[in-house]
Amino acid sequence: MDNDKPRLAIDMDEVLADTHYKFLTLFHRDFGIPMDLHQEPGKELHENLPEEINGQWELYVNEKGFFRDIPPMPYAIDTVKALSEKYNVYIVSAAMEFRNSLEDKFDWLGEYFPFIEWTNILFTGDKIISANILIDDRTRNLKNFNGRKLLFTSPHNLLFKEYERVNNWQEVAELLL
Template sequence: MARIVIDMDGVMADLTQHYIDWYEERTGERISRESLNGVPETQGFPKEGIVPQFLHTPGFFRTAPVIPGSQEVIKKLMEQHEVFIVSAAVEFPQSLSEKIEWLGEHFPFISWKHIVFCGLKTIVEADYMIDDYDKNLRFFKGEPLLFSAPHNVGHELYKDYRRMNSWQDVADYFAQLEEPVRLHQAAS
């Protein structure tokens, strides 16, 4: 049984689509997802400064859409592995309760015992980390798996990571492993 840690924002919760939808609701202007490829997260919107404010707006994290396939694949991974959801949520304190509620609604099969909110993810030790940011994967001692998001597409910083373009890619990756890398003993 391998230990897998999974990021929330950009991996389970589709913040890119949420930014696009909230931006359109507030400005009347629709931005294409493709136009955000290779652009730092929260940038690439014509009216500067609006999107970063969303991260501090009550209800933003609570109402994010679920990335397709994440629920089914995570549930399946939990049958064979020790899975933890790890989010650097303390940067946005109002997000803590919203993320707990969001997980309870969309991932009710994940116990509170398998949810970790932290600041830096350098403290995290596991066999695999699925994340959309180099800053979280770079210092990880296990196998880093990059989940594709517009901000990491086509960026030189991300070229050496094993890329997961969808949750089907994640399912296929773990299904093809004869013996997953195990750096840690699963807790009993």
């Protein structure tokens, strides 16, 4: 544990990983949903879909492999690498919700973020972590966090006004580097 640097905790889905893109490829493949589906601000991705298919997201997300081939968010890798020089970076994902995501998420981090050591990875339920900064797209994770809260923009969180917001990794770089 490197105690000299401030601790920066970073979420995975919709922050490091473009999980929406993966959902869209599956809904496109199976139901012909357009890849540029209009996403209504404040709604979960699946809430924009016809009722008869939108429950499908739960089947997708529980399948082995779902989390293994998600594209990283633009500029996430280079920015996190640069942040690692200045911060003690921890990756904190609520992976425990989906048992079959555990190995996939671990392997995904090994592929795209090999410079993050195992000591700096946390798979959680509640994010009861002690850190200086948390970047997350879910207000339920930021709510009880004691440090600086950065809400990473995603269509589902666009209606929240009470958080400091970052819209992409370039903005994170400008703010924290």
